[in-house]
Each structure stands twice: as C-alpha cells, then as structure tokens.
Amino acid sequence: MSFADHIRACNNYDPARVVPLVAGERRIGLLRRDNAAALARFPAVFAVAPDRVHLVARGDVDAVSAAVDEVVEALVVENRVPKWRNETFDIAPRWGEAPVFRLDRGAVAFFGARAYGVDLNGYRRDRRGLQLWVGRRAPDKRLAPNKLDNLVAGGIGNGYGVAATLAKEAEEEAGIPASLIERAVPVGAITYLMENEIGIRDGVLFVYDLELPAEFVPQNRDGEVVHFELMPAASVIERIRATDDFKFDVNLVFLHFALRHGLLGIDDPEYLDVASGLHRPLD
Amino acid sequence: MSFADHIRACNNYDPARVVPLVAGERRIGLLRRDNAAALARFPAVFAVAPDRVHLVARGDVDAVSAAVDEVVEALVVENRVPKWRNETFDIAPRWGEAPVFRLDRGAVAFFGARAYGVDLNGYRRDRRGLQLWVGRRAPDKRLAPNKLDNLVAGGIGNGYGVAATLAKEAEEEAGIPASLIERAVPVGAITYLMENEIGIRDGVLFVYDLELPAEFVPQNRDGEVVHFELMPAASVIERIRATDDFKFDVNLVFLHFALRHGLLGIDDPEYLDVASGLHRPLD
Numbered sequence: 001m002s003f004a005d006h007i008r009a010c011n012n013y014d015p016a017r018v019v020p021l022v023a024g025e026r027r028i029g030l031l032r033r034d035n036a037a038a039l040a041r042f043p044a045v046f047a048v049a050p051d052r053v054h055l056v057a058r059g060d061v062d063a064v065s066a067a068v069d070e071v072v073e074a075l076v077v078e079n080r081v082p083k084w085r086n087e088t089f090d091i092a093p094r095w096g097e098a099p100v101f102r103l104d105r106g107a108v109a110f111f112g113a114r115a116y117g118v119d120l121n122g123y124r125r126d127r128r129g130l131q132l133w134v135g136r137r138a139p140d141k142r143l144a145p146n147k148l149d150n151l152v153a154g155g156i157g158n159g160y161g162v163a164a165t166l167a168k169e170a171e172e173e174a175g176i177p178a179s180l181i182e183r184a185v186p187v188g189a190i191t192y193l194m195e196n197e198i199g200i201r202d203g204v205l206f207v208y209d210l211e212l213p214a215e216f217v218p219q220n221r222d223g224e225v226v227h228f229e230l231m232p233a234a235s236v237i238e239r240i241r242a243t244d245d246f247k248f249d250v251n252l253v254f255l256h257f258a259l260r261h262g263l264l265g266i267d268d269p270e271y272l273d274v275a276s277g278l279h280r281p282l283d
Numbered sequence: 284m285s286f287a288d289h290i291r292a293c294n295n296y297d298p299a300r301v302v303p304l305v306a307g308e309r310r311i312g313l314l315r316r317d318n319a320a321a322l323a324r325f326p327a328v329f330a331v332a333p334d335r336v337h338l339v340a341r342g343d344v345d346a347v348s349a350a351v352d353e354v355v356e357a358l359v360v361e362n363r364v365p366k367w368r369n370e371t372f373d374i375a376p377r378w379g380e381a382p383v384f385r386l387d388r389g390a391v392a393f394f395g396a397r398a399y400g401v402d403l404n405g406y407r408r409d410r411r412g413l414q415l416w417v418g419r420r421a422p423d424k425r426l427a428p429n430k431l432d433n434l435v436a437g438g439i440g441n442g443y444g445v446a447a448t449l450a451k452e453a454e455e456e457a458g459i460p461a462s463l464i465e466r467a468v469p470v471g472a473i474t475y476l477m478e479n480e481i482g483i484r485d486g487v488l489f490v491y492d493l494e495l496p497a498e499f500v501p502q503n504r505d506g507e508v509v510h511f512e513l514m515p516a517a518s519v520i521e522r523i524r525a526t527d528d529f530k531f532d533v534n535l536v537f538l539h540f541a542l543r544h545g546l547l548g549i550d551d552p553e554y555l556d557v558a559s560g561l562h563r564p565l566d
Contacts, residue, residue, distance in 0.1 A: 095555050162549045185545035189558035204559075206549060260543050262468035266445045266489060272378050272565060275472035276487075279562040282555060 001242055003270040006251035007277035010203075013193035018200060021046075021111055023055045023100045026093035027283070030112030030193075030200045038080060042071045055100070064101040072107045081107045081198065082142060088158040089115060094282075095204070102158045112200030114282075115155060118166045119205045119253045120184060122151035122174070123233065124212050130233040130261060132254070133218055135173075135225040137247065144247040149225070151218060152176065153205075153250070162186075162206050174228070175219035176210075184210040187260060190252050191280045203249060204282070207256060237263055252278050284525055286553040289534035290560035293486070296476035301483060304329075304394055306338045306383045309376035310566070313395030313476075313483045321363060325354045338383070347384040355390045364390045364481065365425060371441040372398060377565075378487070385441045395483030397565075398438060401449045402488045402536045403467060405434035405457070406516065407495050413516035413544060415537070416501055418456075418508040420530065427530040432508070433537070434501060435459065436488075445469075445489050457511070458502035459493075467493040470543060473535050474563045487565070490536060492543075520546055535561050 019036050021029030031039070036053050039046040045067045047054040057067035065088075075081040081104075090099035091113045108115045122133040133151040137144055154169035156162060166184060170176035187209050194201040218228040237258045240251050255274050258264045264271055302319050304312030314322070319336050322329040328350045330337040340350035348371075358364040364387075373382035374396045391398045405416040416434040420427055437452035439445060449467060453459035473488040501511040520541045523534050538557050541547045547554055 096552060186542075186547070186549045186554075187545060188542045189555055191559045204555065259471045262470060264469070266469045269379060271469075272472055272487065276474045276562050276565045279559050280564065282559045 001244060003241055003251075003255060004273045004277070006240065006248070006255070007273060010192040010194050010248055010252055011277070011280060012195055013200060014195065017195065018112065019050075019052050021053045021055065021113075023093070028055070028091055028093055028100055028111075028113060030202060032112070032195065032199050035080070035110055035112075035199050038075065038078070039071065042074070045071050057101075061099055061101055065103070068101050068103060072104050072110075075107065075110060081110050087155070089113065089155065090158045099158070105155060105157070109196055109198040109201050112202055114202040114204060116162075116204045116206070117153060117155045118162060118169065118208065119150050119190075119250075120152035120166060120170060120208045120210055121253065121257045122176075122210050122212050122218070123257075124214060124216075124230075126214065128232060130263070131230050132233045132236050132257070133174075133212070133228055134231050134236060135218070135220070135228045138224050138226050141224060147247040148245050148250065149247050150250050150253055151210075151228070153253075156206075166206075166208060172222040173218075173220055173225060175221055176216075180212070180216070181210065184208040188256065190249070190256055190278050191282055192249065192252065192278075193280055194248070205249065205253060207253060209257070209260075233258070233261070233263055284527060286524055286534075286538060287556045287560070289523065289531070289538070290556060293475040293477050293531055293535055294560070294563060295478055296483060297478065300478065301395065302333075302335050304336045304338065304396075306376070311338070311374055311376055311383055311394075311396060313485060315395070315478065315482050318363070318393055318395075318482050321358065321361075322354065325357070328354050340384075344382055344384055348386070351384050351386060355387050355393075358390065358393060364393050370438070372396065372438065373441045382441070388438060388440070392479055392481040392484050395485055397485040397487060399445075399487045399489070400436060400438045401445060401452065401491065402433050402473075402533075403435035403449060403453060403491045403493055404536065404540045405459075405493050405495050405501070406540075407497060407499075407513075409497065411515060413546070414513050415516045415519050415540070416457075416495070416511055417514050417519060418501070418503070418511045421507050421509050424507060430530040431528050431533065432530050433533050434493075434511070436533070436536075439489075449489075449491060455505040456501075456503055456508060458504055459499075463495070463499070464493065467491040471539065471562075473532070473539055473561050474565055475532065475535065475561075476563055477531070486532060488532065488536060490539060492540070516541070516544070516546055 018030045020027045040048040045057045047056045087105045088102040092099045135149045152170045156165045170181040190205045301313045303310045323331040328340045330339045370388045371385040375382045418432045435453045439448045453464040477484040
C-alpha cells in the first residue's frame with residue numbers, strides 16, 4: 001500500500017463508463033451506463049439517450065421526489081440499489097442551490113448524485129505529541145464494516161445544514177456535547193469521485209478539527225461504532241501508508257489532517273501526491 | 284472580484300491551445316501552439332509534430348542543457364522569452380526524478396515546464412486575532428510589480444531543495460534567521476495551471492506556516508520588497524475577495540491559510556470553490 005493507492009482508490013472514476021444525468025441543462029448526477037440502461041423502462045421519469053439521461057418528471061420538489069422514489073422502489077426490488085435507510089439527501093446541481101428532488105440515501109450512488117458529509121478530526125496534544133481519536137465501525141454497517149474511522153462522520157441529510165449535521169452526529173456517534181462541538185473549526189473540504197458496486201460516489205466531505213480536553217472520552221450512542229481508541233497521529237499516518245485498515249475516504253481525511261499539521265515531511269516521496277490528490281475540482 | 288475569480292485566473296489553462304513537450308515517452312512541458320511552431324527551426328533540438336514536440340537533443344544533462352540554452356538565446360533575441368535571470372530550474376517529468384536538463388528561469392513558462400516554489404505565511408496571534416505579515420513587491424519586479432505578496436516566496440532553483448530554498452529566501456527577503464525559519468511547518472502545496480503572456484505556468488507551491496514572535500519585524504535585504512505590513516488575517520481575506528491587489532497566486536496561498544485556520548465560515552457561498560480549487564491534480 002501507499003498513500004497514492006488510497007487516493008487512487010477514491011478517484012477511480014472513468015468518464016468513459018458514465019453518462020450525465022441532467023435536469024434541464026444542469027448536470028445533477030453521473031450514471032454508469034448499465035444504470036442508465038436500467039432507467040429506460042421508466043420513460044415518464046427519465047428519458048434515456050445514448051449520451052445522457054434527462055430527468056423528465058415534472059412538478060414541484062415533492063412531485064419529482066415521489067416520481068423518482070417509485071423508480072427507486074423498483075430498483076431495490078431488482079437488487080440494483082441496497083435497501084434504503086429512510087434518510088433522504090437533497091439533489092441539486094450545486095451546493096447551496098434549491099434541490100430538484102430528494103433522494104433516498106441508498107440510491108445516491110446509483111444516480112451518481114453529489115453526496116455531502118461532515119468529518120471531524122478529534123485530537124489532543126500531550127507530551128508525546130498529537131494524538132487522534134479513532135473509532136472502529138460496527139460489523140453490521142452496510143458500508144465498510146469493521147474498518148477504522150474518524151471520531152465523527154456522517155452524511156448531510158435533507159433539511160440539515162453542515163453545522164447541524166456535525167452537532168447531531170457528534171452527539172450520537174461520540175457523545176460530544178453541544179458546548180464542546182461548537183469549538184470545532186472548519187478546515188476545508190475533501191472531494192473525490194469513485195466508482196463503487198452501486199454506481200458513482202461523488203463525495204464532498206466538509207472537514208472539521210476539534211481539540212479535545214484530556215478528560216474527554218468518546219462514548220458511542222447509536223451502535224455504529226464498537227470502540228474508540230486514542231492513537232498517536234504519526235502512527236495513524238504510518239498505518240494508512242501500510243494497510244487498508246481504514247474506511248476508504250477516511251484515509252484521505254487523516255492525510256489532510258497530517259498535511260495541515262506538519263506530520264508529513266516535505267521530503268516524503270508522496271508529499272505532492274497527497275498535497276494535490278485530496279481535492280478533485282468540482283464542476 | 285470574488286475568490287473564484289482569483290482561482291479561475293490561475294487556472295485559465297485550455298488544453299486545446301497546447302501540445303505536450305515530451306522526452307522519450309514522458310511529458311516534461313506544455314507548449315502553446317505558437318511556441319511549438321517557433322521551435323520548428325531548431326530541428327537538432329526539437330522535433331515538432333502536429334500533436335506534440337519531442338526533445339531530440341542527446342547527451343547528458345549538461346549537453347542537453349547547452350543545446351536548449353542555444354534555443355533560448357534565439358528566443359530571447361526574438362522577444363519570445365524575457366531577458367533571463369541567470370537562475371536555472373531543473374526540468375524533470377516529475378518532482379524528485381533526475382532532471383532531463385536545466386532551463387533558464389525566464390524560459391520556464393515558454394516551455395510550460397512545471398515550476399516549483401516555496402511560500403511562507405508569517406503570522407502571529409494577539410488579542411485582536413490572527414495577523415499576517417504582507418509585503419509589497421518592488422516596482423521593478425518583472426512579474427507582478429507593486430502587488431502585495433506573502434512574507435517570503437521564491438522559486439526552487441537548480442541544486443536547491445525545498446527547505447534550503449525557504450531558508451535562503453527567508454533570509455534574503457525578510458531577514459528571518461536560520462534559528463527562526465527552522466520552526467516553519469510544511470502545511471501542503473498549491474497547484475495551478477495558467478496561460479500567461481509567455482506560455483504556460485504549471486505552478487507548484489510548497490506552503491509553510493511560521494508563527495512569529497511579537498518582537499519580530501521583517502527586513503528586506505535583496506530590494507525585492509518595498510515594505511512589510513502586519514495586517515489582520517480577516518482583512519487580508521476580505522481584500523482578496525474584493526480586489527486584485529495581491530499577486531495572482533498569492534491570493535491562492537492566503538485562501539489556503541484562511542481555510543486551514545478556520546477563517547472562512549462554512550456558510551461562505553464560495554467555501555467549496557475555495558476548498559476544491561487550490562489543488563489541481565498533477566499528472
């Protein structure tokens with residue numbers, strides 16, 4: 001393994017395998033060609049052309065969401081989309097714009113819609129240097145079971161903002177109270193584009209750092225993390241270099257932390273791969 | 284102006300206007316088509332094809348450098364390349380690889396060779412918050428005269444490493460002694476690809492942060508900076524948003540600082556433009 005392997009794994013997107021999903025003239029997703037073909041039997045909702053798929057369902061956000069949802073139900077029956085999670089994401093051409101529709105979280109990668117999340121690095125400084133809190137994902141997680149993870153991470157669901165998602169996930173996943181999470185500092189975003197089993201993961205992670213007091217010990221409340229461990233940050237980075245123990249995109253988040261905190265030496269042979277590989281330009 | 288305008292200005296590269304310069308099978312530059320055409324009369328050094336230009340001069344690094352240098356002399360006479368600066372850059376397919384030849388700094392953009400530099404954010408914290416040292420470039424600088432600049436910045440010349448360049452420029456440009464510059468922390472790199480008057484600027488900036496003591500006052504020693512000023516970091520960022528007062532790529536370096544230090548709010552409408560716009564992927 002190498003740092004570049006992790007970056008490549010999250011950026012294995014191949015434009016030749018994909019057609020855009022458009023609403024009007026705006027792109028709202030990236031459909032793998034097999035997924036595009038599977039939409040051809042829903043002509044009231046999607047018009048499938050060789051070079052693109054148009055969303056043709058009409059009406060307000062509720063009406064379009066309901067029309068797409070019927071398609072998603074059929075895709076679930078066909079095992080093209082995993083059982084949904086009763087959590088919807090807003091689908092829009094760009095962050096901050098009004099949503100065109102709401103989509104079940106389980107179907108987001110099928111349509112290659114951009115998915116936004118938050119990720120929190122919880123760290124503390126002691127005489128041994130920087131320490132990072134690392135969690136282990138529960139064995140029943142659908143995505144990346146048993147993998148090592150950041151202290152707090154979660155998708156930004158419909159109706160939640162970035163800060164509200166962070167506060168909610170911080171409380172549920174790690175028992176971080178509101179009085180503590182409000183000290184978290186936004187430090188950038190990571191962007192990547194990855195083909196997975198379902199389709200295309202167009203990922204945007206808003207990253208926060210939170211320096212935690214020595215007496216703080218995280219406590220999981222939603223069953224998604226089996227335990228937390230405080231690890232020397234330098235050990236986390238060397239474990240990322242050598243193993244596949246961390247969830248795919250968490251490798252990128254910790255490398256971003258390492259860069260910003262001077263944990264990667266300028267003479268590291270992968271320095272520029274890391275420094276230039278965590279922020280795929282958004283269109 | 285906006286943050287995105289500055290990012291776009293540094294990434295106005297259009298692949299349709301350019302052909303690769305290759306050595307063997309490896310790309311070592313990006314030639315604007317008019318520049319490629321101008322090389323056709325040096326067939327012993329460059330073989331110009333419609334879709335690429337091959338470096339055909341043979342021999343060791345010294346021999347190839349001398350052959351290219353003769354071409355550069357002719358280009359200077361034709362005013363295609365500015366008068367050179369007696370400083371050469373190592374030209375290689377990738378950072379860390381052995382150089383194919385050395386090239387006069389003035390000609391680097393003509394060939395679209397990747398140019399590496401260092402950039403130092405010098406800051407201090409006081410009761411008013413984060414303060415940044417900002418310099419004003421001398422009126423006789425060839426590039427971006429009179430523009431505002433970072434505390435220390437410089438190109439990485441042939442034979443110098445990153446840290447050695449930083450130490451040298453820190454002493455010459457701002458009077459920062461070795462005992463202080465060794466505390467500078469590497470915090471990432473900025474990458475951009477820009478067409479300018481001469482050709483293509485394929486820029487990589489290694490970025491450092493240095494927290495400076497209250498008693499430190501920079502002193503320029505090489506005449507390249509007319510004065511330094513300590514400014515509130517928040518004012519620097521708002522001035523970048525509103526004006527074109529800073530050198531083109533310095534806008535990106537200070538935006539990178541702002542992101543990492545939590546000076547950009549997550550609700551800033553340009554947050555994702557900045558977070559995803561400072562690190563063009565390297566090939």
